[in-house]
Amino acid sequence: MRTRAAAVAVLTTLLVPACGGGGGAGDPAATGGAPAGATTQEPRxxxxxxxxxxxxxxxxxGSxxxxxxxxxxxxxxxxxxFLRGDDLTGTVGLAGRTVEIVRADGELYARAPAGFYEDRGVPGFLAGQLDDVWVTVPEGQAEGLDAVSVAAFADQLRSRAEDAQEDVGDGELAGRPVLxxxxxxxASVCVAAEGEPYPLRIDSAEGEFRLxxxxxxxxxxxxxxxxDVGGLVPGG
Incomplete structure (x- = not known):
């Protein structure tokens, strides 16, 4: 096993399904489904x-x-x-472990507990050195993250438009009217019914997400x- 790949590659794969927005059945957060009249902002x-x-x-x-x-x-x-342009920061979880992720100025960083690495076969002595330490994710290990940005997320949402049903329902999300x-x-998308038509919730086979x-x-x-993980594991 290439130790560096075992320790780092998983950090770059978690985000791809997280922000895929792909198809599948899901229960929309809002209720309703029958066509209704125009909103107070503009025609339906x-x-x-x-x-x-x-x-x-x-x-x-933009964010x-x-x-x-x-x-x-x-x-x-x-x-x-949190996504801003091509940058991002936040957490993902797997099997009870929380991994922090930051991408800034084109560089990707990750921080995870030792148990995260041990769960993936990294030797205990090395996992201990990586415990709660920020590491750089080598270029080439993070190619999938190209799909995780505001623009890419918007493009993925646009790709769903051609499969959307013509009729739009009314509902409510956390007390806020939605379409x-x-x-x-x-799959369903809940869009703000007032003000800017922001997508507030997306439900699909890939999961449910609130924005x-x-x-x-x-x-x-x-x-x-x-x-630098590459420096920590020679030849890894």
């Missing part, structure tokens, strides 16, 4: 139009927080990520120091 859009508008609003916002649970390979992965768009595969903090000016900064 069709489902495809509304999903497209939601994607545009997300991209124009967003994504929280929820990704599902895949029989596992549930808690996700809490519910359902896809042919049963907020659109347009936040929070900055994403790299850790003050990070361990």
């Amino acid at each position: 859009r069709s489902g495809p139009e509304l999903v497209g508008a939601a994607a545009d609003a997300l991209e124009e916002a 967003v927080r994504v929280r929820g649970t990704a599902t895949g390979d029989g596992a549930e992965v808690p996700v809490d990520l 519910v768009v359902t896809g042919a595969d049963g 907020d903090r659109f347009g936040s000016d929070r900055t994403v900064e790299a850790p003050g120091s990070a361990l």
Whole structure:
């Protein structure tokens, strides 16, 4: 086993299903489904139009927080990520372990407990050195993260528009009125019914995710120091 790959590769694979937005059945957070009248803001859009508008609003916002649970390979992965442009920061969880992730200025960093590495076959002495320490994720180990950015997320949402049903339902999410768009595969997108048409919740076979903090000016900064894993494991 190439020890460095065992210790690091998993950090880069967790986020791909977390933000895939793919198809599948899911229970929408909002209730309702029957077509209704126009909103107070503008005439009722069709489902495809509304999903497209939601994607545009997300991209124009430039930043967003994504929280929820990704599902895949029989596992549930808690996700809490803040995205700003191409940068990101937050946590993902796996088998009871929490992993912190930061991508800033094109560099990816991760911090995890020793148990996270031990669970993946990393020797105890090495896992101890990596315990709760920021490490740099080598280029080439993080290619899948190209799909985790505000623009990429918006593009993934746009790709759902062509499969969206024409009729749009009304619902409520945390006391906020929403418009519910359902896809042919049963996936659903809850879009803000008032103000900017932000996508507030996405449910699909890949999981359920709630979005907020659109347009936040929070900055994403790299850790003050990070361990070069390649240097720690010669030839790894």
